[in-house]
Amino acid sequence: MRGDTEVFVINLEDTAGNPINLTGDTFASQIRYNKDDTTIAASFSAAITNAANGVVTLTLSSAASAALNDGVAYWDLQRTSGGSVSTVIAGKCTVLADVTRP
Numbered sequence: 001m002r003g004d005t006e007v008f009v010i011n012l013e014d015t016a017g018n019p020i021n022l023t024g025d026t027f028a029s030q031i032r033y034n035k036d037d038t039t040i041a042a043s044f045s046a047a048i049t050n051a052a053n054g055v056v057t058l059t060l061s062s063a064a065s066a067a068l069n070d071g072v073a074y075w076d077l078q079r080t081s082g083g084s085v086s087t088v089i090a091g092k093c094t095v096l097a098d099v100t101r102p
Helices: 062-066
Strands: 006-011 026-032 042-050 055-060 071-081 084-095
Touching (some): 006 042, 026 055, 042 062
8 A cells, every 4th residue: 555664575495495595695676657667666675684594575665655656566676696686576566545644
């Protein structure tokens, strides 16, 4: 919902189901209204919360989500490891207007 703090915990595993060690890696995650937009609609903070067990936590602040327009947008999560960049997850999201306001 627009205006909410959104937190997503992502567990990265290899094809055998073992956690991927994320030591030394970095992550970035953004939302854009169209895939090719040059303007970023919002950015998640991305923190490795358990490197040895492959855990990344994404947080979108309430202020950042409040600034989003209602409707469909696109997002992804990119990992930088040893100089190589790879997209871990990508997809559509739907921004819903909030009803309850302070």
